[in-house]
Amino acid sequence: MTLTGRRIVVVGGGIGGLAAALALSLRGAEVKVLEQAETIRAVGAGIQISPNGGRVIQALGLGGALASRSCPARAVVLRDYRAGQEVLRLDLTTLPADQEYHFVHRADLVDLLAERARAAGVQIRLLQKVAAAEPGTPPRLALCNGDHCGDAALVIGADGLHSVVRRALSGGAAPVFTGQVAWRAIVPNDVDHPPEATVHMGPGRHLVSYPLGDGAAVNIVAAEERSAWTPEGWAHEDDPANLANAFSGFGGFVPDLLKRVDRVGLWGLFRHPVAPQWHGDGIALLGDAAHPTLPFLAQGANMALEDAWTLAACLDADPSQPSALARYQHLRKHRCRRIVAAATGNAWKYHLANPLIRGAAHLGLGLAGRVAPQRMLRQFDWLYGHDVTA
Ligand SMILES: Cc1cc2nc3c(=O)[nH]c(=O)nc-3n(C[C@H](O)[C@H](O)[C@H](O)COP(=O)(O)OP(=O)(O)OC[C@H]3O[C@@H](n4cnc5c(N)ncnc54)[C@H](O)[C@@H]3O)c2cc1C
Secondary structure, three states, X not given: OOOOOOEEEEEOOXXXXXXXXXXXXXXXXXXXXXXXXXXXXXXXXXXXXXXXXXXXXXXXXXXXHHHHHOEEOOEEEEEEOOOOOEEEEEEHHHOOOOOOOEEEEXXXXXXXXXXXXXXXXXXXXXOOOEEEEEOOOOOEEEEOOOOEEOOOOEEEEOOOOOOHXXXXXXXXXXXXXXXXXXXXXXXXXXXXXXXXXXXXXXXXXXXXXXXXXXXXXXXXXXXXXXXXXOOOOOOOEEOXXXXXXXXXXXXXXXXXXXXXXXXXXXXXXXXXOXXXXXXXXXXXXXXXXXXXXXXXXXXHHXXXXXXXXXXXXXXXXXXXXXXXXXXXXXXXXXXXXXXXXXXXXXXXXXXXXXHHHHHHHHHHHHHHHHXXXXXXXXXXXXXXXXXXXX
16 A cells, blocks of 8 residues: 555645545555644535535445435425426436435534544544645644644645645635625424425525435525625624525525524635645645635535545555646546536526526526436536546
């Protein structure tokens, strides 16, 4: 095993960092995770794990554990905002048997990964905020508490949107506010929400809902176009009345969901460029640190899982670390760029404001879904059918 005994430090204990730590440890590396938070339980709410990310979870030996803590998804359904009338149904039960789609609470997934990583020998160190990284042989890290770390052959930056490791490689290009914000909330499932991701599409806004875990709760992500700037990050709570007002024209089960919201987070959506360079001397990036994305295709965590597996496999296959890292970037960059672009494109498709254009678009989608339902689903083969573990 090429990786046996290789010391690797992962900065960031989110979904990407923990998955990489576990994948590397299972291949023999000595892995330490440095996480700034005081506990490993992630903030945020629900998350959709599509088949491409799910395959990594299975390859890490966590398929059964994920299934027991998540809700299997049966469909993605697009609805018109007014009365919730169905526009298009993508029937996920017709996906090939090895393509599972799950709705899970982010904290449950992070717990699973952390538990299994610790059992595989990964050291997870909390309250370790990294201030700066410096490429080299060995690469060096400076921590905010004054400590230094310089005993690893590789530092992996899995430190999310505002990555300090990314800054060490390519500087920090300023993110641009997209003019959109997202609210996120979890409410009790008193509306008998089916096991489907439902997207209510209205002018300048849309609302996604799906059940979590055993179906007792519903996750809500609601996006609105607006000119006023809002900061990025889940620490920003908002008044549930603002969410209810923004979606007051929505029908279907949306009003019933929104009147149950008692706590809601608000996140300003920013466009960050995909990092030009994902590796340097003794350094690699993955997940949001490398390719932040808008949430409109539910792929940020799925891409981070794919990165984690690919990075570990490349390092294991090639004793030369520099060429393994170059191969990792080569395998990942084009795909991630494509996914980020597709997610950006979804916002305007959901938010059509002109009623004539919206009506025609919904009619066309509905017709295509009825005439060729399999073709509509197969459009996503490139995304969900991709198997980095093959
Ligand atoms: C509204 C919304 C809905 C979404 N829904 C989905 C979905 O359904 N499916 C999906 O796949 N994706 C979804 N995403 C995207 C997904 O949440 C992210 O892409 C994913 O969490 C990225 O994982 P990561 O491990 O790269 O980064 P993160 O989850 O951000 O983890 C980074 C970790 O690094 C730590 N850290 C940061 N800086 C430092 C430092 N200096 N020192 C030490 N530690 C540090 C942080 O505390 C954190 O634990 C959604 C995003 C949003 C905004």
